[in-house]
Amino acid sequence: MKHVARSSSSASPIRPLRIAIFGFGTVGSSVARILTEARPEGLELTHIFNRNIDRKRADWVDASVLWSENANEILSAGVDVIVELAGGLEPAGLWIRRALEAGKSVVTANKKLIAYHGVELELLAAEKGGHIKYGAAVAGGIPVIPGLEQGLAGDKIERIEGILNGTCNFILNKMETGAEFETVLAEAQMLGTAEADPTEDVGGFDARAKLSILMRLAMRVHVNPDEIIPRPITEVAAIDFSYARDLGCTIRQISRAERVGGHIAASVGPTLVPLTSPIAWARGTANMVVVNGHYGGEVVFSGHGAGGQPTAVAVVSDLIALARGSRRIEIPSEQVTIGTESEVAHYIRFRVKDEPGIVAEIAGALAKEKININAIVQKPGFPQDDLPFVVTVEPCKSSALKRALDAIRKRDFNVADPLDLQMLP
Amino acid sequence: MKHVARSSSSASPIRPLRIAIFGFGTVGSSVARILTEARPEGLELTHIFNRNIDRKRADWVDASVLWSENANEILSAGVDVIVELAGGLEPAGLWIRRALEAGKSVVTANKKLIAYHGVELELLAAEKGGHIKYGAAVAGGIPVIPGLEQGLAGDKIERIEGILNGTCNFILNKMETGAEFETVLAEAQMLGTAEADPTEDVGGFDARAKLSILMRLAMRVHVNPDEIIPRPITEVAAIDFSYARDLGCTIRQISRAERVGGHIAASVGPTLVPLTSPIAWARGTANMVVVNGHYGGEVVFSGHGAGGQPTAVAVVSDLIALARGSRRIEIPSEQVTIGTESEVAHYIRFRVKDEPGIVAEIAGALAKEKININAIVQKPGFPQDDLPFVVTVEPCKSSALKRALDAIRKRDFNVADPLDLQMLP
Numbered sequence: 076m077k078h079v080a081r082s083s084s085s086a087s088p089i090r091p092l093r094i095a096i097f098g099f100g101t102v103g104s105s106v107a108r109i110l111t112e113a114r115p116e117g118l119e120l121t122h123i124f125n126r127n128i129d130r131k132r133a134d135w136v137d138a139s140v141l142w143s144e145n146a147n148e149i150l151s152a153g154v155d156v157i158v159e160l161a162g163g164l165e166p167a168g169l170w171i172r173r174a175l176e177a178g179k180s181v182v183t184a185n186k187k188l189i190a191y192h193g194v195e196l197e198l199l200a201a202e203k204g205g206h207i208k209y210g211a212a213v214a215g216g217i218p219v220i221p222g223l224e225q226g227l228a229g230d231k232i233e234r235i236e237g238i239l240n241g242t243c244n245f246i247l248n249k250m251e252t253g254a255e256f257e258t259v260l261a262e263a264q265m266l267g268t269a270e271a272d273p274t275e276d277v278g279g280f281d282a283r284a285k286l287s288i289l290m291r292l293a294m295r296v297h298v299n300p301d302e303i304i305p306r307p308i309t310e311v312a313a314i315d316f317s318y319a320r321d322l323g324c325t326i327r328q329i330s331r332a333e334r335v336g337g338h339i340a341a342s343v344g345p346t347l348v349p350l351t352s353p354i355a356w357a358r359g360t361a362n363m364v365v366v367n368g369h370y371g372g373e374v375v376f377s378g379h380g381a382g383g384q385p386t387a388v389a390v391v392s393d394l395i396a397l398a399r400g401s402r403r404i405e406i407p408s409e410q411v412t413i414g415t416e417s418e419v420a421h422y423i424r425f426r427v428k429d430e431p432g433i434v435a436e437i438a439g440a441l442a443k444e445k446i447n448i449n450a451i452v453q454k455p456g457f458p459q460d461d462l463p464f465v466v467t468v469e470p471c472k473s474s475a476l477k478r479a480l481d482a483i484r485k486r487d488f489n490v491a492d493p494l495d496l497q498m499l500p
Numbered sequence: 501m502k503h504v505a506r507s508s509s510s511a512s513p514i515r516p517l518r519i520a521i522f523g524f525g526t527v528g529s530s531v532a533r534i535l536t537e538a539r540p541e542g543l544e545l546t547h548i549f550n551r552n553i554d555r556k557r558a559d560w561v562d563a564s565v566l567w568s569e570n571a572n573e574i575l576s577a578g579v580d581v582i583v584e585l586a587g588g589l590e591p592a593g594l595w596i597r598r599a600l601e602a603g604k605s606v607v608t609a610n611k612k613l614i615a616y617h618g619v620e621l622e623l624l625a626a627e628k629g630g631h632i633k634y635g636a637a638v639a640g641g642i643p644v645i646p647g648l649e650q651g652l653a654g655d656k657i658e659r660i661e662g663i664l665n666g667t668c669n670f671i672l673n674k675m676e677t678g679a680e681f682e683t684v685l686a687e688a689q690m691l692g693t694a695e696a697d698p699t700e701d702v703g704g705f706d707a708r709a710k711l712s713i714l715m716r717l718a719m720r721v722h723v724n725p726d727e728i729i730p731r732p733i734t735e736v737a738a739i740d741f742s743y744a745r746d747l748g749c750t751i752r753q754i755s756r757a758e759r760v761g762g763h764i765a766a767s768v769g770p771t772l773v774p775l776t777s778p779i780a781w782a783r784g785t786a787n788m789v790v791v792n793g794h795y796g797g798e799v800v801f802s803g804h805g806a807g808g809q810p811t812a813v814a815v816v817s818d819l820i821a822l823a824r825g826s827r828r829i830e831i832p833s834e835q836v837t838i839g840t841e842s843e844v845a846h847y848i849r850f851r852v853k854d855e856p857g858i859v860a861e862i863a864g865a866l867a868k869e870k871i872n873i874n875a876i877v878q879k880p881g882f883p884q885d886d887l888p889f890v891v892t893v894e895p896c897k898s899s900a901l902k903r904a905l906d907a908i909r910k911r912d913f914n915v916a917d918p919l920d921l922q923m924l925p
Contacts, residue, residue, distance in 0.1 A: 218651020221646055387654070
């Protein structure tokens with residue numbers, strides 16, 4: 076009766092887990108702060124690694140903690156868990172592999188590394204007897220990863236929709252009130268909410284890494300994040316928010332994965348969201364994940380997706396799980412290819428030099444592909460030589476819509492490329 | 501290095517966990533359905549107990565499953581886990597104690613039993629080497645219990661606010677559009693959303709049991725649920741929704757616990773909620789829990805709080821955790837007494853026989869207790885001999901407000917007892 080032996084009473088560890096923090100930035104110092112202030116049972120901060128360590132030293136950290144600029148020194152020391160908070164593929168990956176090779180456990184917030192190499196690192200951990208935990212890698216302070224691993228393990232998740240990037244949500248929320256992208260980006264950069272090079276965030280690369288991690292945990296599929304082609308939010312203009320409002324919607328960066336027939340569709344990009352949908356509620360830099368299960372229906376998680384302290388809570392929670400003797404959760408997952416075909420409603424915004432017959436031509440091109448128009452909206456007050464107007468279409472095959480738009484694109488009434496966005500129901 | 505031994509690689513159990521379901525109602529049959537259809541690894545349904553078993557037998561259940569009306573027979577059989585879904589204190593408590601005494605594990609959705617006897621049952625399980633898990637006891641399909649146990653373990657939770665009773669939420673949502681309580685209750689009873697005797701739900705007893713479970717997991721305090729005096733939603737009339745809307749609010753049954761200075765305040769009852777607050781979003785029978793952590797800030801969980809399938813997902817997730825060799829999470833908790841003093845804003849609705857000087861008298865009684873009035877709202881169109889109007893007051897000590905209201909109550913301009921409701925900020 077092996078399971079009986081495994082479920083035997085847990086006892087406190089003989090000595091606490093010795094913890095080394097790699098990366099003493101916003102999150103790393105918040106982790107150290109919680110470990111120092113709250114002193115969760117079974118955890119002892121023993122080492123801190125950072126470059127230019129003298130600039131980083133903090134007097135509120137216990138004097139017994141060893142500060143070092145030498146990663147190898149700490150990796151060779153008698154620590155039990157490496158908390159990796161440096162981010163990026165390397166050298167973080169190198170440190171993590173070395174730690175796992177030595178049978179140590181790892182807690183990380185590194186979404187990129189986990190999205191690309193998570194499966195391989197979990198196998199390595201399993202082989203060497205350690206653990207790798209990454210509850211902080213997606214939606215920092217929101218316990219969506221433990222929620223999926225534990226509380227929804229009994230369901231079959233059919234769809235995930237999320238606001239996974241706080242920077243994009245901040246920018247799009249501000250654009251709702253009429254501001255243009257560049258103005259809001261500059262403000263976000265001044266506030267520290269956006270990076271100097273915002274490509275990872277606004278381009279959707281950060282969100283797709285997180286989406287692929289959630290897909291693995293929720294849908295048990297293993298995808299190469301590069302297969303999800305993100306749409307940047309830079310494509311959206313203030314006028315689109317105005318038209319979206321007329322349609323009872325707003326615009327959010329949505330990361331979405333869904334089982335459609337035998338395959339998985341996944342997308343990241345600006346998307347029209349009905350104002351009545353929970354996903355429209357996320358304000359400021361908030362994150363939100365909506366999970367739809369075959370048995371349990373819709374579950375919504377929301378909160379602070381990033382920031383030092385919320386992310387640190389997720390890291391410390393993972394450390395507490397290790398101290399409690401958390402078992403590895405082996406998530407069986409099959410490698411799948413992302414389907415390029417989906418079937419959703421679309422918002423298409425044209426900018427044209429006005430002349431008779433444009434609507435008829437557009438309607439004709441859509442009809443040729445058997446795509447039904449849902450609404451045509453044109454606001455007054457725009458110049459005749461650069462007139463924005465919107466056509467929404469009922470759910471249709473993305474390949475058919477692409478053919479229709481390619482045909483429309485060729486017509487010289489276009490002043491700019493038509494913008495098409497998915498619409499959530 | 502004890503923790504290293506504990507974190508050694510997990511292997512699949514040699515044989516699956518043998519599971520007995522006690523209570524084949526809506527939730528029990530949904531659990532059987534998931535175990536039969538999805539066949540999660542490591543779980544085998546072997547026994548089903550119910551009264552009048554012949555009425556219950558379902559042909560989609562594996563022929564190998566033993567159906568019985570004899571609880572003792574199943575408790576003596578070689579099952580590993582009892583899934584208790586009968587509810588109520590007895591005989592559920594008796595079955596669970598017998599199973600735990602025998603070293604078996606228990607998964608239950610029984611909020612009442614866990615609220616009153618959870619600590620004792622956990623101790624018994626620990627002593628005998630079994631587990632007791634109750635992720636389905638609060639907010640059924642929403643993984644708030646694993647979220648608190650795992651994902652927020654690293655935080656210090658300072659406040660919980662929740663919509664924990666779907667029946668009350670359904671009724672109050674309907675009352676928003678002008679219907680009176682009795683009409684909506686009758687509709688809810690017809691739909692099966694409310695029981696024939698709705699006292700447990702509308703009286704707040706169901707919600708206070710759930711709140712006390714959440715308080716233990718989130719705030720690490722152990723309270724006697726009877727110390728939380730619930731306010732029934734029956735006190736609220738359609739006119740209160742109308743006044744609430746004028747104040748930018750709606751009314752929800754809110755269960756709330758908060759650390760205030762050295763003590764814990766807890767309440768359950770109809771409460772004014774700003775329309776801009778996430779807690780106003782819960783529609784229909786939805787549940788919602790908002791947790792506020794010292795480090796991580798606000799986290800919101802929402803979804804289906806009840807219903808066969810969502811609750812069954814929570815039960816099956818607990819079973820999967822047992823099959824994975826889940827460790828017991830020992831939540832240290834101190835027994836505390838609920839404080840009666842809180843300091844929140846209040847909505848007070850009077851019904852008076854109009855005469856000069858009433859507002860002056862009320863204002864005087866409040867001023868005597870140093871309570872500041874925030875707003876006075878009186879809608880036109882009501883009869884002079886039964887005139888409803890509302891006074892809202894700024895956050896004040898509940899004892900001071902009680903003294904002021906006791907003084908006002910004595911005045912014979914009152915046609916009905918003043919209704920005072922807490923207001924969330």
